[in-house]
Amino acid sequence: MAQMNFLTQCTFDFGALAQISRILKTNGVSRPFVVTDPGLKSNGLLDILLSALGEPPAGVFTDTPPNPTESASRAAADAYRASGADGIIAFGGGSSMDLAKAMGLMVTHEGPFERLGGSKRGMKFITKIPPLIAVPTTAGTGSEVSPGAVVILDNGMKETFVSAFLVPTAAVCDPELTLGLPASLTAATGMDAMTHCIEAVLTPVVHPPAEAIGIDGAERISKWLERAVKDGSDRDARWHMMMGSFEGALAFAKGLGAVHGLSHALGRIHELKLHHGTLNAVILPHSLAMIGNSAEEKFARLRRALGLAPNADLPQYIADLNARIGLPSGLGAMGVKVEHGEGAIDYAVADLATLSNAVPFDGDKYRELFKRAL
Numbered sequence: 001m002a003q004m005n006f007l008t009q010c011t012f013d014f015g016a017l018a019q020i021s022r023i024l025k026t027n028g029v030s031r032p033f034v035v036t037d038p039g040l041k042s043n044g045l046l047d048i049l050l051s052a053l054g055e056p057p058a059g060v061f062t063d064t065p066p067n068p069t070e071s072a073s074r075a076a077a078d079a080y081r082a083s084g085a086d087g088i089i090a091f092g093g094g095s096s097m098d099l100a101k102a103m104g105l106m107v108t109h110e111g112p113f114e115r116l117g118g119s120k121r122g123m124k125f126i127t128k129i130p131p132l133i134a135v136p137t138t139a140g141t142g143s144e145v146s147p148g149a150v151v152i153l154d155n156g157m158k159e160t161f162v163s164a165f166l167v168p169t170a171a172v173c174d175p176e177l178t179l180g181l182p183a184s185l186t187a188a189t190g191m192d193a194m195t196h197c198i199e200a201v202l203t204p205v206v207h208p209p210a211e212a213i214g215i216d217g218a219e220r221i222s223k224w225l226e227r228a229v230k231d232g233s234d235r236d237a238r239w240h241m242m243m244g245s246f247e248g249a250l251a252f253a254k255g256l257g258a259v260h261g262l263s264h265a266l267g268r269i270h271e272l273k274l275h276h277g278t279l280n281a282v283i284l285p286h287s288l289a290m291i292g293n294s295a296e297e298k299f300a301r302l303r304r305a306l307g308l309a310p311n312a313d314l315p316q317y318i319a320d321l322n323a324r325i326g327l328p329s330g331l332g333a334m335g336v337k338v339e340h341g342e343g344a345i346d347y348a349v350a351d352l353a354t355l356s357n358a359v360p361f362d363g364d365k366y367r368e369l370f371k372r373a374l
Contacts, residue, residue, distance in 0.1 A: 007145050007250060009170040012243070014235070016174035017052045017135065020089075024053075027131045027169050029087030031058035033080045035100040036091040038062055045137055045177060049091050059083030064092065064099045066275070067267055069152045070113055073102035080107050087131040090168070093189065094141025094150075094276065097134050101149035101166045104129030117159035118352035126163035134168035137177045139228075139241035140189025140277050142196060142249025144171035150264060150276075158268035160352045173246060175238040183229045187325040190225040190241055192277030194218060194318075195259055195284050196248030201302060202295050202358040203255035210254035217247030219305040222321075229325045255356025259287045262369055264351050265344035272335050281327050282334065285315040286372035290365070291358045298358075331374045341370040 002012040061076040090100035116122040134144035197217040221244040228237035263279040
């Protein structure tokens, strides 16, 4: 059982979930409130968590939407207050973890929720939230060790909240929980993690340790993602994919880029219900093509990590990988239309991830990126 203390405490290995009661007690939580989603309630994974807890939790919120919203976070916060809980368990993918963080902010911070967002430079107002134990059931977002949460506000904006106080108090990473994950979700979440690693490496922010972790994560995902997609019961593949996801979030402490800027902007379109990881996968090769020679030294490092020839076409490698694991070839195949583009541009330019892109991106650059990815 690996115990890693890097950004936060992480218990990592098959069977790690059995440690959750001890971890809660160590962190002063006796009445945890569980945040999860309807899928994990229906497929029985929630029951596995509840069994591992031994004692019933103070409360359970199972209505996390695929893209967390301010209104759902508010409903969870109301339930948390009513339950008398003294800590949070975020159980699920990035959506459950992001909603749990937003809920934690709401029960500890007054005033309009949106004032705490990154576009408002609200990080300075964020202080401590209740102890949060994150238990991922997918291998993609890495939110179990990240300082961020992404939430669609009541005003329609998909906002990023960032603070060291949003890094979970502890993470419990048990690859057992990802065995049997559907191939489509394995592919989408895996490419989410790959995008985290690659964008973190490419951002010009100086942070060599995070960059090295991103390189290792990209190498690991490139070796194991296709195996995980092909065979949902491959334990080695599931272990390495969860580690790659974990590393992706450690790496993006360095920053992200335009892939996430556009992905967040399109993800706010409620009627489309677009999956964040799939958006990242589809947009990534086109962003890489636009960066091109501006980051050739880092492209060379990534090619080596991915096992490619020195002159290999990195954007084409990502596009081909997407095709092999069954992801869409473009945004159009996901239901995105030309008319969705212009409405997303302002949101993308204002997104926090845009500030750390490998090359400067303005509205015209985003229009080009959207056109390429469509």
